[in-house]
Amino acid sequence: MTLTHLQQLFSYLERDQSRISMRNELMFKLLATTGLRRSELVSLTWEQVDRKIYYLIFLLFEVLYFPSRLKQNN
Numbered sequence: 001m002t003l004t005h006l007q008q009l010f011s012y013l014e015r016d017q018s019r020i021s022m023r024n025e026l027m028f029k030l031l032a033t034t035g036l037r038r039s040e041l042v043s044l045t046w047e048q049v050d051r052k053i054y055y056l057i058f059l060l061f062e063v064l065y066f067p068s069r070l071k072q073n074n
Contacts, residue, residue, distance in 0.1 A: 005031055009028065010028070010029065010032075012023075013025040013028055013029075014064075022065070025064075026057075026060075027041060029060070030057075
């Protein structure tokens with residue numbers, strides 16, 4: 001998959017308004033940016049997630065879905 005294809009996929013996922021769109025977007029972004037395999041991602045539990053990674057995922061979520069919160073804090 002090229003970078004252009006990946007950007008198109010992310011753009012589509014960001015515009016999707018389905019009930020599970022947030023889950024899909026985060027899953028694909030984690031797969032694309034971390035090197036996790038599908039089986040590793042779907043079997044991942046919160047106990048297995050290092051606190052630093054959890055914090056980075058939280059920040060990614062905040063930036064993607066609540067950018068106004070970050071602007072208010074500055």
